[in-house]
Amino acid sequence: MSLSVALQVAQSALTTRQRETSVLAQNITNATTDGYSRKSALVSSLRSQNGTSGGITVDSISRATDQALLSNLIAATSSAMTGEAYLDGIQRLSQTIGDPIEGRSPSAALGNFVNALQQYSAEPQNTVLAGAVLTSAEDLANTLNTATRAVQAERERADSLLADSVTTINTLLSDFEAVNNEVVRGTNSGNDITSALDQRDQIVLELSEFMGVRAETRGSNDMIITTDSGVMLFETTPREVKFEQKTTFVAGASGNALLVDGVRIAGPGATMPVSEGKIVGLMNIRDDVAVTYQTQLDEIARGLVTAFKETDQGAGTKPDRVGLFTYSGAPAVPASGTVIAGLAGDISIASSVDPDSGGDINRLRDGGISEPYDADYVYNTGGEAGYVARLQEIITELDKPMSFDPTAKVDPSNPLASFASSSASWLEGERKQADGVNERTSVVVARTAESLSNITGVNIDDEMQAMLEIERSYSATAKLITTINQMLEQLLDLAG
Known part of the structure; x- marks a missing residue:
């Protein structure tokens, strides 16, 4: 090998080691960067025209990858985020209104009210106990009102988060377009x-947090993305993801659907x-658990209105009227077994029984709450202070099975x-189940x-x-170049 060829080989080795060092430095710098894959310099030999060795060069840069594991991680992330978002919503409902032990829950407030009513029935002439019944009734109505809100x-919070999610999805798809174009150009x-491949995989992984996605690579490393239901999200250009947020929700109101390129992929009519x-x-x-729990609250409210209804005590030909618990549809009593959306937020105490509103608290015992000027709805026609029949009738009604709307998803009879109590248990059961699912999916994602x-x-x-080995190789190559330089100087001296 001539000295010029040896120098060429040594110089190529130095250049190659510098490139390898740069790759290693990049790895070390990005060791904790999310989505970064380890890079490796692929070194190959150079050959001269006569076939002899001409040194080495970095042929290309490769990255460590496992597409099967990446696909599993994408799917697991989507599943985990489903459970996480659901569990968060369930927990917020449970913490606010779902604990049957705490006084703020409808079940506990109803229990307190029934206890006060039973004590009053033992001493129907005691206005202090009557006041306790009225106070607990107001607390119960307020609890149902608060629960509805x-x-x-x-x-509303879930709807707002959906709007935020759509904004993020569209941003990610726009970012994906730029990176995918870079990949295609670089490949060609x-x-x-x-x-760029790392960035693209990371974007797909971030997209999977919001919806199930499938990614497929085709010629020139171009990638297309679809939802897990097969709707195209990206092919050359991103598809538009649209969602119209509602600023307020009332019981019975439906939220809007989420669309991709005009196709409903989530929400009503998907x-x-x-x-x-x-x-x-x-x-x-937004559309299932909260609606179901609202239905349960509305059915509790309807049960209260129904239990306290007053009937015609005369000829029995007049329609039933609401009693202690009233609502905007009064004086009519709600139909049996049929939910009235928003009734829990509408229920209140009849003013005709509230002394602060000019009412008579004894109407709790005597009747005539809804129709105070119609004697046919008065039960205690003799005005007896110890009259207890009406109170006992109400307590019996509260203990009797009622017909509830089956959409409440608890025992309808x-x-x-x-x-x-079953309503509170249902919500807690949903929370526990969601917690278990979330724990399992989180473990799958982590592993x-x-x-x-x-x-x-x-x-x-x-x-x-690896860096130390390259440094040693670099030093050896540098020493070789120094030796070749000395030999060339000696030749030049001899020739001079």
């Missing part, structure tokens, strides 16, 4: 695209619904107190991410060891 507030021109992701969990809170990191992540110790 809390449910609708949670629906032979440039290093490993960093024709190709996605099955996983944050938007699914939020839709389940329970006594009112049992129905209220899948760990497995992928073991394959694609950066081990600082390994990178530093």
